Amino acid sequence: MDLCHLIDRNAAFAPDKPAIHFEGESLSYAAFSVRIERTASALKAEFGVGRGDRVAILSLNRPDYLVLLYACARVGAILVPLNWRLAVAEQLFILTDAGAKVLALEEAFSGVIPELDRSLPGINLVGLDFAPPDGSTFDSLLECDNHDGRNPHADLACPLLIVYTSGTTGRPKGAVLRQEALFWNGVMSQHMHNLTSDDHVLTVLPFFHVGGLNIQTTPALQLGATVTIHSRFTPEAALASFERDRPTLTVLVPTILQAVSDHPGWGAADLSSLKAVATGSTIVPPHLIERFVARGVPVLQVYGSTETCPIAVYTRLGGDLSRAGSTGLPGLCCEAKVIGADGAEVPPGTPGEIAVRGPNVFFEYWGDQDATRDALHDGWYRTGDIGLCDDDGYFWVRDRKKNMIISGGENVYPAEVERVLLEHPDVSECAVIGRPDPRWDEVPIAYVIPRSGRRPDADQLKAHLQAQLARYKVPREIVFVADLPRTALGKVQHFLLKKLDAQSRAQGEVS
The missing domain is CATH 3.30.300.30 (ANL, C-terminal domain)
Structure with a gap:
């Protein structure tokens, strides 16, 4: 079984149910499944993409971002999401480091193409919304239906994502996440949010971050729920979506919590459909939580990182939300502890480094054995974050990774x-x-x-x-x-x- 199997089964159980809403149009689970199959077939037939090959994407949020993710799962390939906010030089480094065989991109980011011609002339280009020079269009890939997109050697043990994080050594590192990491991360998201197929998730965070991709979006699709996607965040669009689309769940990092609640339309906005808002990525100011709680919307906190897919520690809907500042308990399917300099667990209430172990934890840093060895010890990922744990097992994050700056939710x-x-x-x-x-x-x-x-x-x-x-x-x-x-x-x-x-x-x- 590969991760795409879950989409196929949801399409079998509820073929007409909307999987994705985007810009006024809907994609049913049946249509989503077919689109994935045809894309996987084209990746194999047109570009020779197979197990372990890297397929990069440079795009705002759109349904075909997710189509490409699950198509990669089907053929055993690895998706490399590119941060569209990066400079071209940074994007080129990632493409070169990952050895991408295919790059799917939007026309808005076609400025990278001239540089690709000089530094990566062999890469195959696919335009998501345009026809790149000497490349293919995504629509043309969907016409490929004469080949089997499946790979009998693809399963949950296959790497699926390489997500690059800015490196403490001055160069970004690619955290490799297996399909099973997304699967078990999804199980923990279901537990955290009481997520069911009846839920409707609003996604405004970018898919190039594991938070936008994996805190609610892929877990919802694994369960057969509906996801509304915004290409990028604006407070006006988010507030309008709360009223028009009636989502039950969304993830908003602190800067977005502030932007939404500072907007002139905040006071009159109808938030009654929301059963919870999840937040994280940095220490969350209490006053921002209070703004949503005052409107009757519970705020759940989640702690993790790219290397944990990202869910590792969280507060749960219906659980104890009374411990101010706590990011919650270790997730249902992973372990977390606070350790000292010697690697041994410290007593409750003692600050130390947070370590996480579980099937959601990344496999390695792409092509960097030394960095992998430094981060993983007997399966435990040493986060570099400083926190403490109380007698009941609840975590508090006291400081961020050494020297790291989080500006507007970006590392x-x-x-x-x-x-x-x-x-x-x-x-x-x-x-x-x-x-x-x-x-x-x-x-x-x-x-x-x-x-x-x-x-x-x-x-x-x-x-x-x-x-x-x-x-x-x-x-x-x-x-x-x-x-x-x-x-x-x-x-x-x-x-x-x-x-x-x-x-x-x-x-x-x-x-």
């Missing part, structure tokens, strides 16, 4: 920004930290030591960064300094720099 790793900054001839040394921001939670700030005899310009450095990195990764401010706080071995102490930045702002020295 920014300082090492990645620093790597690009150091490529500029005017920069001798640098360090990037997160600064609290009322709208984005945090924004990156760069401290730069100029090269001797150089006088770099902040705007020029930002332009240099924007050419290679996504806009949200570019520092909001660049501060020029003579030195940086360091350890005895000369390593920059980011946590101390963050404290100094806060002190400077408090004293009015940094605007």
